[in-house]
Amino acid sequence: MSNSSLLPDVAGSEAVKDVRAATFKADVLEASSKALVLVDFGTPRDSLCAQMTASLEKIARASKGAVRLAKVDIDRDLAIAQQLGVRSAPSVFAFHKGRPVDGFSGSIPEAQVKAWVDELLKATGASVGHADGMDAAFKQAAELLDGGDIATANAIYADILDAEPENAKAYAGSVNCLLRSGQIDLARAMLDAAPAAVAKDAALDSVRAAVELAEQAVQSKGQTEKLEAALTQNPADHQARFDLALAYYASGRREEAVDCLLEIVRRGRSWNDDAARKQLVKFFEAMGATDSLTVSARRRLSSLLFA
Secondary structure (H helix, E strand, C coil), X not given: CCCHHXXXXXXXXXXXXXXXHHHHHHHHHHHHHCCEEEEEEECCCCHHHHHHHHHHHHHHHHCCCCEEEEEEECXXXXXXXXXXXXXXXXXXXXXXXXXXXXXXXXXXXXXXXHHHHHHHHHHHCHHHHHXXXXXXXXXXXXXXXXXXXXXXXXXXXXXXXXXXXXXXXXXXXXXXXXXHCCCHHHHHHHHHCCXXXXXXXXXXXXXXXXXXXXXXXXXXXXXXXXXXXXXXHCCCCHHHHHHHHHHHHHCCCHHHHXXXXXXXXXXXXXXXXXXXXXXXXXXXXXXXXXXHHHHHHHHHHHHHXXX
């Protein structure tokens, strides 16, 4: 499912497009409501046109969605150029909110083109619109994921990654979607395959902890009744209580999992080299610092440790 309407600019599509007369309205006029659209009029037969196109493509792809490039081959679609009064190639027009706002003709250095684009972004506010739209997309994906619509949330994260392959927040979101759908091995594989710049980002800390917890919990899942029986016979069996916490967590019973670990801390906080407290910290990382259960459990843990 595509969610390009939720994202500014390049979600689900490319930052650079070849535009024909039939697609000009959608790819330029309508697209310019979400981003600054540069229309490049040129011909592949001319080396200056090729140089200008290369510079514009580089700028568009580096803009993280704030700028789109629409390429018009005047050998194929001369009518578009004539309608806009283009008399020479290369010529570049900038569109924002359905209207041309500036342009130039001839070949100019890439640095000057970049400075021109930066000024247009400031003047039109297109870069602000991009940031606002991206924030809205992340919010939408989080709400969908919390509501159980994993497929749609994952589609939004995938759209963001199409536009920004090294967006760590979107990468973490995709890993989390795999995890939420029970595909722990695929989540681990995607986590391990993260690009270097993404892997070092703090945005992956929470989902990394969640993957590790899920891998631990797999071994305990299905053992709930057996472990509960063991605790009934011997409430001081810390290992059984610890394993039960993982089993509860694997089954989505987070509060009961937290309760088990807190009980171990209450009964014997130093057991197994402080294992219960350390496991709680992993829970907190996986659930997120602002999660209501994290907040309450941290408070309870502090009361036990500093009583």
